[in-house]
Structures are given as C-alpha cells and as structure tokens.
Amino acid sequence: MRTADDQIVDHYFEQGFAILPEWLTTEETSMLADVCDTLLSEPPDDSMGGQAHDIGRGHDRRFLRHRHQDFPDLASFVLGPDMKAFLVPFIGRTPHLFNEQFVVKGPKTGSAFGWHQDGGYVGFEHTPYISVWIAID
Secondary structure, three states, rough: OOOOOHHHHHHHHHHHHOOOOOOOOOHHHHHHHHHHHHOOOOOOOOOOOOOOOOOOOEEEEEEEEHHHHHHHHHHHHHHHHHHHHHHHHHHHOOOOOOOOEEEEEEOOOOOOOOOOOOOOOHHOOOOOOOOOOOOOO
C-alpha cells in the first residue's frame, strides 16, 4: 500500500498542503484522464438540476461531479485501500468520500477563479475535510 512519508505529512501540517508528484501510477493517471474525457463528451449540466453553485461555464469550466459509481475503476481508486492508507496520516481516522469531481478548465478562456476554501461553499454544517487535488494535465 502506498502512503505518504512523515516528511510529507509534516509539511502538510506546517504549510497546509503537500505535493506528491509521483504518487499516482501511469495506469491511474490514464484511467482518470479516460473517465474525464468520457464525462466531457456529455452535455454540460452546470446547475445539476439546481443543486450546484453557479460556477460552471459550459465548455470553458466544467464541474463533473459524483460519478464514481458509474465508473468502477474510478470507484476503486477513490474508495480503495491506497487512498485510505494515504489519507489516514493527514486526518487521523479512516476517511469517507465527501465529494468527488473533475474540474476542467478550457484553455485560454479566462475561467480561473481565486484562492478559496471549498468548505465555505458546502452550505451546511460539516466535519472539516481534506481535499486531494490531482492535476491530470
């Protein structure tokens, strides 16, 4: 099982983030890219039927949410033993999945948004959580 070493965990607690440039395998990165490409082939639904914040911008900025159940390899990745073992040192307990999404920003569209904390957008009382951000490309 892959875990984060003590130096990375210490850096997280000192700086509020950790970078693990080689944690994913080539197969995992390819699977994530393939799932993302499949989701991008679907028509944009920025509001998720009125259940999402108004931050999507059609093809310029897409939030592809809560689809791991439709993709067994993605579910195995986000809910699997490696991800659990990786997160325990950071949060001190067995993790549960709070949110899973791909954020896709189109090239040169001005679709960036400023530094923020996702917890402010949840809209209800919740246990503090950790975000795992993976840059695919």
